[in-house]
Amino acid sequence: MIEFKAVTKRYSNGAIGLQDASFTIQKGEFVFVVGPSGSGKSTLLKLILHEEVPTEGEVYVNGFSIHNMRRSEIPYLRRGLGVVFQDFRLLPNKTVYDNVAFAMQIVEAQPKEIRRQVPVALALVGLSKKAKVYPDQLSGGEQQRVSLARALVNNPSILLADEPTGNLDPAISREIMYLLDEINQRGTTVIVATHEKSIVDDMEKRVISLDYGRIVHDVQKGNYTNEA
Amino acid sequence: MMFKRGIIQMKLRTIKYMVREGFSNTYKNLLMTLASLTMVISSLLIFGVFLMVTVILSFNLRQMEKQIAEIVIWLEKDIAPLEADDIELRLKNDVRVLECNRITKEQAFAELNEALEDPSLLEGYTPEFLSESFRLRLKDVNQIAEFADEAADITGVEDIDFPKDFLERLALILKWINAGSMFILALLLIISVSIISNTIKLTVYARRKEIGIMKYIGANDWFIRWPFIIEGIIIGLVGSVISFVITSYLYNALESYVSSEAVVSGMSLIRMVPLKDIGGQILFVYIIIGVVMGVVGSIISVRKHLNV
Ligand SMILES: Nc1ncnc2c1ncn2[C@@H]1O[C@H](COP(=O)(O)OP(=O)(O)OP(=O)(O)O)[C@@H](O)[C@H]1O
Ligand SMILES: [Mg+2]
Numbered sequence: 001m002i003e004f005k006a007v008t009k010r011y012s013n014g015a016i017g018l019q020d021a022s023f024t025i026q027k028g029e030f031v032f033v034v035g036p037s038g039s040g041k042s043t044l045l046k047l048i049l050h051e052e053v054p055t056e057g058e059v060y061v062n063g064f065s066i067h068n069m070r071r072s073e074i075p076y077l078r079r080g081l082g083v084v085f086q087d088f089r090l091l092p093n094k095t096v097y098d099n100v101a102f103a104m105q106i107v108e109a110q111p112k113e114i115r116r117q118v119p120v121a122l123a124l125v126g127l128s129k130k131a132k133v134y135p136d137q138l139s140g141g142e143q144q145r146v147s148l149a150r151a152l153v154n155n156p157s158i159l160l161a162d163e164p165t166g167n168l169d170p171a172i173s174r175e176i177m178y179l180l181d182e183i184n185q186r187g188t189t190v191i192v193a194t195h196e197k198s199i200v201d202d203m204e205k206r207v208i209s210l211d212y213g214r215i216v217h218d219v220q221k222g223n224y225t226n227e228a
Numbered sequence: 229m230m231f232k233r234g235i236i237q238m239k240l241r242t243i244k245y246m247v248r249e250g251f252s253n254t255y256k257n258l259l260m261t262l263a264s265l266t267m268v269i270s271s272l273l274i275f276g277v278f279l280m281v282t283v284i285l286s287f288n289l290r291q292m293e294k295q296i297a298e299i300v301i302w303l304e305k306d307i308a309p310l311e312a313d314d315i316e317l318r319l320k321n322d323v324r325v326l327e328c329n330r331i332t333k334e335q336a337f338a339e340l341n342e343a344l345e346d347p348s349l350l351e352g353y354t355p356e357f358l359s360e361s362f363r364l365r366l367k368d369v370n371q372i373a374e375f376a377d378e379a380a381d382i383t384g385v386e387d388i389d390f391p392k393d394f395l396e397r398l399a400l401i402l403k404w405i406n407a408g409s410m411f412i413l414a415l416l417l418i419i420s421v422s423i424i425s426n427t428i429k430l431t432v433y434a435r436r437k438e439i440g441i442m443k444y445i446g447a448n449d450w451f452i453r454w455p456f457i458i459e460g461i462i463i464g465l466v467g468s469v470i471s472f473v474i475t476s477y478l479y480n481a482l483e484s485y486v487s488s489e490a491v492v493s494g495m496s497l498i499r500m501v502p503l504k505d506i507g508g509q510i511l512f513v514y515i516i517i518g519v520v521m522g523v524v525g526s527i528i529s530v531r532k533h534l535n536v
Contacts, residue, residue, distance in 0.1 A: 090441075
């Protein structure tokens with residue numbers, strides 16, 4: 001489903017994003033990507049999303065070859081991926097409902113289908129009551145749940161989250177992580193880059209640890225530091 | 229069959245969505261819309277004033293050309309009247325000829341008499357000392373030299389007279405005016421497009437987050453571009469209509485000024501093309517340019533942000 005083969009990402013200014021990284025992630029896995037700031041977590045996710053392309057090595061995602069892809073294919077790659085960012089990235093002039101519906105309009109879903117799926121996604125993240133509200137009237141945790149609903153509404157096979165709780169307080173962070181776990185239970189592959197040590201330790205998921213762009217640990221049921 | 233219909237329905241739905249987005253963005257970003265609109269209008273007005281000057285100038289030069297472009301064909305002094313009739317028939321039947329007046333010796337004598345301040349100078353002369361002539365105008369001024377050459381070969385024709393140098397110079401001037409105005413108009417157009425795309429760039433910049441989000445969700449480029457293009461079309465259309473209204477107003481004001489001057493001074497130096505004759509064309513040109521500016525401006529300014 002996702003395969004990195006000896007991937008190196010060097011940015012144009014010479015900075016190393018990722019160095020000789022190889023791993024596979026199977027369908028239905030839940031993976032934390034951890035590491036100090038600048039260790040390459042975001043780079044790893046960006047490569048999956050084709051926001052960046054590898055300098056060396058090969059990246060395969062859902063059958064697409066990221067290292068060798070036509071520009072016109074990118075939207076189709078992305079339609080199979082749900083993405084959640086630290087800063088939520090909601091459209092401020094659209095309601096919660098419209099933000100979520102927007103993701104379906106883009107893939108030209110039937111209006112009937114949109115009317116059916118959007119409430120389901122909002123219910124999943126517990127925001128049914130806030131459908132008509134605008135993003136700036138929501139708390140950070142609620143906004144992140146909207147962006148989760150948007151990421152999920154098209155039933156992506158993979159959900160990518162780059163520090164989804166980076167702007168949230170610990171209790172809310174935990175809620176979001178459990179929500180991600182729930183989504184994973186339904187069969188979606190979930191990959192989360194995070195700094196949340198205690199949550200990572202508690203959840204006992206697969207952990208890929210990066211340092212200076214290298215994979216230093218890749219442990220099933222791991223924890224944040226993996227020193228044990 | 230079902231499948232095909234599905235695709236068509238989807239496209240229609242998406243088109244509807246894009247048109248709606250285009251309109252609502254135009255309205256929601258009112259400040260930017262007004263800024264772009266101002267740019268479109270000022271570019272079109274500069275463009276329009278220049279266009280108008282060119283049109284009026286070349287119209288007047290052409291009028292002048294027409295007035296001046298008279299060929300006089302002198303016949304031999306002792307030509308037989310029948311032969312002269314033949315030549316007249318031949319000239320009048322030529323498809324290139326617009327009008328042809330025969331000036332008899334008597335008419336020529338009378339004219340000369342009138343033209344001279346001191347009629348006593350002609351005392352003792354009879355019309356017989358003058359030659360008969362034809363004064364012609366052609367439908368197409370440009371054929372004049374060729375026509376004159378041919379006429380010179382007709383037996384019985386003594387001499388041909390037409391303002392050769394003057395007409396050649398005028399044609400040259402007209403050519404330069406045309407070429408120069410094309411150049412300046414093109415230049416104005418390029419400048420306008422770049423100004424407008426810069427203005428639109430601001431609106432796009434304000435919405436780059438939105439574009440980024442659309443890209444991450446998997447929107448393709450045209451899906452993102454179209455609402456901006458529709459916005460550009462709206463701005464271009466509204467801008468060109470407003471510019472046209474302003475232009476017409478100015479043009480009418482100028483026209484009535486020119487004709488009132490003509491009343492005062494008894495003659496007018498410039499003649500205006502009536503607005504109703506060129507209004508449609510101006511509106512058409514404005515709309516085309518306005519819409520092209522809007523669309524090209526949008527495409528240029530969105531381009532950079534699509535590469536994520
Ligand atoms: N667009 C870019 N251009 C140049 N260098 C970059 C770019 N993006 C990231 N880098 C560099 O690549 C390295 C890895 O960055 P990355 O963003 O992947 O780290 P990260 O693990 O996500 O860090 P953080 O926890 O702070 O988000 C860093 O040294 C960073 O400076
Ligand atoms: Mg990061």
